[in-house]
Every structure is written in structure tokens, then in C-alpha cells.
Amino acid sequence: MMKKHRYINKKSRILSVFLPDRNSTLKIGIISLLALIMIGCEKFVEVDPPKNVLIAEEVFQDPNTVASTIANMYYQMREQGMVSGLNGLSIVMGIYSDELDYYGFSNDYLAMYTHNVNASNGLVDEWWRNAYQIIYLANNILEGVNNATELSSNDKERFMGQAYFVRAYLHSLLVTMYGDVPYITSTDYLLNNKVARDDENEVYEHIIEDLKKASELLPVEDESGERVIPNQIVAKALLSRMHMYRGNWEQAQTIATEVINTTGYYLQEDLDKVFLKNSPETIWQFKPEGIIQLNTYEAAQLIIEFIPGQSYSLHNNLLAAFEQDDLRRVHWVNSISSTAGDITLYFPYKYKQTINTTNESLEFSIVFRMAEQHLIRAEARAHLNNIVGAQNDLNTIRERAGLPPVNIGSSIGLIEAITRERRVELFTEHGHRWFDLKRLKKANQVLENLKPNWRSTDTLFPIPINELEMNPKLQPQNSGY
Structure with missing residues (x-):
């Protein structure tokens, strides 16, 4: 059975405004006026949530209540939707691609695993709805902070x-x-209720524009001390990824270099310590405080403790992708055998802590880390025909894994090697494998013989049927659905 975890802190207070018609996400049906609908996060960034019902203007005049509102936004990202380790990209796109096998009984998850997704799939709907709710909250913060008269300029910027x-x-x-x-x-x-879909290229332009603004406004330093509040480095890490996705190789190389050269951020040489909460490799992570007896959702979901009883295990294709003597195979993969000894399953072991036996968590859920930036720069350099530079970045990752350096003299060969390295370095982390298959146009090649119901149109999810019914301007539906 698929594990579910929901923990509620009853001390939190909620201010909700009920807008007309909850069925459409873009109408923002039942949603908090100020991102205060999220529950149980009063220790998330060590700022208590507001204790009283406040009107919008008052909330945005006080830096403490604004910080609490933003903390609640991160809480919702951590607990549900695409970013969450509970039922987000790491899990779902792992079974959708060739990283994980699925043994549970959820119809929505089985549809993902077998590629029988339709526009009524609960995960397809939840991810869309949750994402736009959080976007609404971010816009609310932007408007409220921009209009605040009592916040300092530094507070407004951060x-x-x-x-x-x-x-x-x-x-x-x-x-x-x-x-x-x-x-x-x-x-x-009212405006969002009638919004149409923007062209994919235009969406990426807006993303890059917003990330440039974020990197200009955010501080360089880590104000939380735990890398749980996005700073300038976090914005740049995502910006370098977006430039890679768009094939903007000069920009991807430049920005990844800025991230790599940031003081205090570097690869953790001990593979057993990469995913600890104080790892210098971490760029941004979610703090699991308030979750009873749990370090991360990733460990709780993926570590197999009993057979039967497992929800997921590593796919044989992924296991076969590791080179001989790859230390990541030793340190980041574990196995368990059935009592009879006739079944052995392998599972991700990047996060190693499940039940919390101490007064504080040992592992946080990492969203961005430095290894990705080295691989982004390696790929950018390969496309720019900087063979030596690409080899250096790639071999930095391989050296930590105990593997010999590559000495490939062509850009095409290097790009293939980098793609293979990304697979074994970033497995079961936020859907990297799926996104690589898609952007490199390898999904058909890899999945058509692996997934019986695979169709080339499966590279996109359908627009949720509820959204199309409520807002016809979102038509047409994606091809294949």
C-alpha cells in the first residue's frame, strides 16, 4: 500500500477568504487571503505564524508577519504538490519513467506507472491546482509588500x-x-478566470525574467542559517537550469559558474553525508520540523522495511546504469530480501533516516544541490566545444564516486557521458531523469519498449478536465488526451 502522511498542528490559526466557485484553480476558489491556509509550520523557519486575524494591510506592514506568511507558502510546497517528497516529482516521475517500480494500489499512481493517464487523474489535477494556489500566494505577497508603507527597503527586497x-x-x-x-x-x-494558455517559449521567457529579478533582490547570504530560505544562490541555481533547458549555453555556463564559485557551497566528498541537513553541497532544502517522528518524506516513502509492504523499488534499468565500482551504488542504494530469501528488492538510500530518534531532524529534503550545477556547466561547456572544461566538471563528479576520469574528445560523446552521469547522480531527485529524457528527446527510445502503453504524446500531461470545463479558454487539450 502507498504510504500517506498527514500531520496537523492545531495551534496554527487560519484566515481564509472564500471566493466564488471553488472548482476552478484559476478562480482561486477556497484559498487564504495571505497564504495563511497552510497548517503546522510555526517552526518551519523559526518564525511564529500570526496569532490573530489580521487584515491584509496590517500583515504586510510587519516583517515578522510577512516572513510567517512566506514560511507558510514553503510549508504548502513541502507538504503537497509537485515539490513535495510525499507525492511529488521524485516519486511520481520515478514510476512514470524508468527509475522506480510501483507495488501499491492507488488508481492514480497505477495510471502513472502504466501510462494510462487521463485528464481526470487525481495527481494531474492536484499538481495543477496546488501550483496555481502557491503562485497566487506569491503574487499576493508581491502586491502586498510592494504597497506596504512601513517595511524597510531591505525587507521589501528580500x-x-x-x-x-x-x-x-x-x-x-x-x-x-x-x-x-x-x-x-x-x-x-476575475481576470485569472478567463486566462488563456501562454506559448511554452513565452512562459520560459517570463520564468527567466522573474529569476533575474529574484537574483537581484535576494541577499547572497543564507539568512536562515539552514539553507531553507531561498537566497540569491538559489535563484541562480534555477536560472542556470532554465538556460540549460532552453539551450542558452553561454548563460547556463556563466550562471552555473557563479553558483559554483560561491563561498561556502561545495561538493560534500563523503557520500554518506551529502544528504545530511548541514551538507555544504545543499543549495536549498525543506526543513521537516513539525512532522512527527520523521526526517524526510523521501526516506519514509522510499526505504523498504518489509517485504511485502513496499510501495516502490528501484527499476532494474537504473541499477544496470551504474558502472562497476561506482561508490554511489554502494552508498546510495540499499536492498532488502524477503524472509524466504526468494525476493530481493533495491531502494534509494540517499536519505537514510526514517524514524526520528533524537530531538531534531538529521536530514532535510534537498531541492537543489551543487552536483547539478557542475553537470549543468559540463553540458554547457560541451555544447560550446570547451572539451577540457566539460571534462573537468564531469570528472569532478566521477572522482567523488570513485570512478576513473573520462577522456572523450568530442562534444557529442561528452554530452552522452554527461547524460549518463546525471542519471546515476540525480536519480529519484525531483524528476531529473524524466526531464532529461524529455528535453533530450530520448523518451520514445527509452520508454516505448519498457512501458506497454507508452505513446509519444505522453511527454506532456493533460490539462485537468475540471479546469477545461470551468475555463474554456484553456482549450485545446494536449494531444493524445
């Missing part, structure tokens, strides 16, 4: 920088999953 980043990040996930999507920049639900 709050607006975070909101620009979140808006860009959620749109970056939506466009990769659904293709043409609306880029929402307003809290006017």
Missing part, C-alpha cells in the same frame, strides 16, 4: 525576491509537465 523565485519555480514545473500554461502574475481572480 520578501519580493522570494516571491519572484517561487512564482518562477512553480511555473517552471508546470510548463515542463503540461506544456503551454498560463503565466499568472495577478491576484485578480
Whole structure:
């Protein structure tokens, strides 16, 4: 059975405004006026949530209540939707591609695993709805902070920088999953109710523009001390990824270099410590405080403790992708055998802590880390015919894994090697494998013989049927659905 985890902190207070017609996400049906609908996050970034019902103007005049509002936004990202380790990209796109096998009984998950997804799929609907709710909250923060008269300029910049980043990040996930999507920049639900889908290229332009604003407004330093609040480095990490996705190789190389050269951020040489909460490799992570007896959702979902009883295991294709003597295979993969000894299953072991036996969590859920930036720069350099530079970045990752350096003299050969390295370095992390298959146009080649129901149109999810019914301007539906 698929594991579900929901923990509620009853101390939190909620201020909700009920807008007309909850059925359409873009109408923002039942949603908090100020991102205060999220529950149980009063320790998320060590800022208590507001204790009283406040009107909008008052909330945005006080840096503490604004910080709490933003903390609640991160809480919702951590708990549900595409970013969450509970039922987000790491899990779902792992079974959708060739990283994970699925043993549960959820119809929505089985549809993902077997490629029988339709426009009524609950995950397709939840991801869309959750993403646009968070985008709405980010827009609310941008408008409220911009109009605040009692916030300092420094406070305004750091709050607006975070909101620009979140808006860009959620749109970056939506466009990769659904293709043409609306880029929402307003809290006017009457306007959003009638919005049409923007061309994919235009969406990426807006994302890059928002990330540039975020990187200009956010501080360089990590104000949380735990890398749980996005700073300038976080915005640049996503910006380098977006430039890679768009084939903007000069920009991808330049920005990845800025991230790599940032003081205090570097590869953790000990593979067993890469995913600990204080790893210098972490760029941004979610703090799991408030989740009872749990370090990360990733560990709780993916570590197999009993057979039968497992929900997921690593796919044989992924296991076969590791080279001999790859230390990641030793340190980041574990196995368990049935009592009879006739079944052995392998599972991701990047996160190693399930039950929390101490007073504090040992692992946080990492969203961005430095290894990806080295691989982004390696790919950019290969496309720019900087063979030596590409080899250096690629071999930096391979050396940590105990593998010999590559000495490939062609850009094409290097790009293939980098793609293979990304697979074994970033497996079961936020859908990287799926996004690589899609952007490199390898999905058909890899999945048509692996997934019996695979169709070339499966590279995009359908627009949820509820959204199409409520807003006909979202038509036409994606091909194949």
C-alpha cells in the first residue's frame, strides 16, 4: 500500500477568504487571503505564524508577519504538490519513467506507472491546482509588500525576491509537465478566470525574467542559517537550469559558474553525508520540523522495511546504469530480501533516516544541490566545444564516486557521458531523469519498449478536465488526451 502522511498542528490559526466557485484553480476558489491556509509550520523557519486575524494591510506592514506568511507558502510546497517528497516529482516521475517500480494500489499512481493517464487523474489535477494556489500566494505577497508603507527597503527586497523565485519555480514545473500554461502574475481572480494558455517559449521567457529579478533582490547570504530560505544562490541555481533547458549555453555556463564559485557551497566528498541537513553541497532544502517522528518524506516513502509492504523499488534499468565500482551504488542504494530469501528488492538510500530518534531532524529534503550545477556547466561547456572544461566538471563528479576520469574528445560523446552521469547522480531527485529524457528527446527510445502503453504524446500531461470545463479558454487539450 502507498504510504500517506498527514500531520496537523492545531495551534496554527487560519484566515481564509472564500471566493466564488471553488472548482476552478484559476478562480482561486477556497484559498487564504495571505497564504495563511497552510497548517503546522510555526517552526518551519523559526518564525511564529500570526496569532490573530489580521487584515491584509496590517500583515504586510510587519516583517515578522510577512516572513510567517512566506514560511507558510514553503510549508504548502513541502507538504503537497509537485515539490513535495510525499507525492511529488521524485516519486511520481520515478514510476512514470524508468527509475522506480510501483507495488501499491492507488488508481492514480497505477495510471502513472502504466501510462494510462487521463485528464481526470487525481495527481494531474492536484499538481495543477496546488501550483496555481502557491503562485497566487506569491503574487499576493508581491502586491502586498510592494504597497506596504512601513517595511524597510531591505525587507521589501528580500520578501519580493522570494516571491519572484517561487512564482518562477512553480511555473517552471508546470510548463515542463503540461506544456503551454498560463503565466499568472495577478491576484485578480476575475481576470485569472478567463486566462488563456501562454506559448511554452513565452512562459520560459517570463520564468527567466522573474529569476533575474529574484537574483537581484535576494541577499547572497543564507539568512536562515539552514539553507531553507531561498537566497540569491538559489535563484541562480534555477536560472542556470532554465538556460540549460532552453539551450542558452553561454548563460547556463556563466550562471552555473557563479553558483559554483560561491563561498561556502561545495561538493560534500563523503557520500554518506551529502544528504545530511548541514551538507555544504545543499543549495536549498525543506526543513521537516513539525512532522512527527520523521526526517524526510523521501526516506519514509522510499526505504523498504518489509517485504511485502513496499510501495516502490528501484527499476532494474537504473541499477544496470551504474558502472562497476561506482561508490554511489554502494552508498546510495540499499536492498532488502524477503524472509524466504526468494525476493530481493533495491531502494534509494540517499536519505537514510526514517524514524526520528533524537530531538531534531538529521536530514532535510534537498531541492537543489551543487552536483547539478557542475553537470549543468559540463553540458554547457560541451555544447560550446570547451572539451577540457566539460571534462573537468564531469570528472569532478566521477572522482567523488570513485570512478576513473573520462577522456572523450568530442562534444557529442561528452554530452552522452554527461547524460549518463546525471542519471546515476540525480536519480529519484525531483524528476531529473524524466526531464532529461524529455528535453533530450530520448523518451520514445527509452520508454516505448519498457512501458506497454507508452505513446509519444505522453511527454506532456493533460490539462485537468475540471479546469477545461470551468475555463474554456484553456482549450485545446494536449494531444493524445
